[in-house]
Amino acid sequence: MSWKDKIENGIFKIITGDGKSYKPLWKPGESSLDFNTAAYNFINLEGTLVDRKKPQSSKYPLLFWFQGDDHIDEVEAFMESAKDPRAWEVEHPIYGVIKGQPIGINRNDRNYSITEITVDFWESIAVDYPDDVISVSDRIAHKSKLVRGAAIKSYLGFKPETADISTTKRTAIQIAADLIKLAGEKKVGYENTANTAIKSVDKLISNQIDTITKQQGIFTGLIGFDASVKKKSNFISNAITSLLAEVDKKNDKYLYESQAATGISTICEAAVNPMPQDYISRADIDEVVNSILLFTGNI
Numbered sequence: 001m002s003w004k005d006k007i008e009n010g011i012f013k014i015i016t017g018d019g020k021s022y023k024p025l026w027k028p029g030e031s032s033l034d035f036n037t038a039a040y041n042f043i044n045l046e047g048t049l050v051d052r053k054k055p056q057s058s059k060y061p062l063l064f065w066f067q068g069d070d071h072i073d074e075v076e077a078f079m080e081s082a083k084d085p086r087a088w089e090v091e092h093p094i095y096g097v098i099k100g101q102p103i104g105i106n107r108n109d110r111n112y113s114i115t116e117i118t119v120d121f122w123e124s125i126a127v128d129y130p131d132d133v134i135s136v137s138d139r140i141a142h143k144s145k146l147v148r149g150a151a152i153k154s155y156l157g158f159k160p161e162t163a164d165i166s167t168t169k170r171t172a173i174q175i176a177a178d179l180i181k182l183a184g185e186k187k188v189g190y191e192n193t194a195n196t197a198i199k200s201v202d203k204l205i206s207n208q209i210d211t212i213t214k215q216q217g218i219f220t221g222l223i224g225f226d227a228s229v230k231k232k233s234n235f236i237s238n239a240i241t242s243l244l245a246e247v248d249k250k251n252d253k254y255l256y257e258s259q260a261a262t263g264i265s266t267i268c269e270a271a272v273n274p275m276p277q278d279y280i281s282r283a284d285i286d287e288v289v290n291s292i293l294l295f296t297g298n299i
Contacts, residue, residue, distance in 0.1 A: 010093020017086025024064040057123040100124040144265035155258040
């Protein structure tokens, strides 16, 4: 199709976020495309090194207008639709179909029978970030950190007493003794982590944050063990169950809630960092998922 045909016979249509369609008169404009770049200057080198990466979204300044006896009503309807935050779809005679967002809208009512609209329109990808850029393991690791942060905050909801020191230390020793059975070649490093956590309990009253953070290390150290996801899941499940048996008074519940949350996040993080033989079939994946759901449901 020639450029004449595109301009004379093409359709200019805007479908706003609320699904409404508008076909105003339009005028050809321009578009621009920027790239993600970084510039580097070196003291002993003349010139600048420009490193160009992937292109950003294209920008389209749109110019169109509504006219006729009822054009004011059309404009009001359009401006109301424009308030919907969902993306627009623009069918343009020159640029084709563009999906994106209006960054700014200018309305000009200087002419009595015409209202001119100018829109700074940016093409947009469908999601906040490309899905393949952030791996599943990275996402789970990030969420696990958030859970552990919330667990620490929960633990700070009480004022520990001297009696809580012995309970916390006893459970730390017991859990570490169970989990170290999976350490293998990582045993020495894990022992150091566990011993540090156990010693930190002596400062439970004066420094709750440091103590509970180090207690979390008893669980999270297991993630890097050369053991199957199933074994890791079973060991943590048993550790949390043994911790539940220690709950006797209100303060014990704070410790249990905090450590149980850490245990769940650790299982989830271990599940997305499997050993080579962990997930041979879909049944293996289902078994791990079901064990996590069963474990969390019983807490």
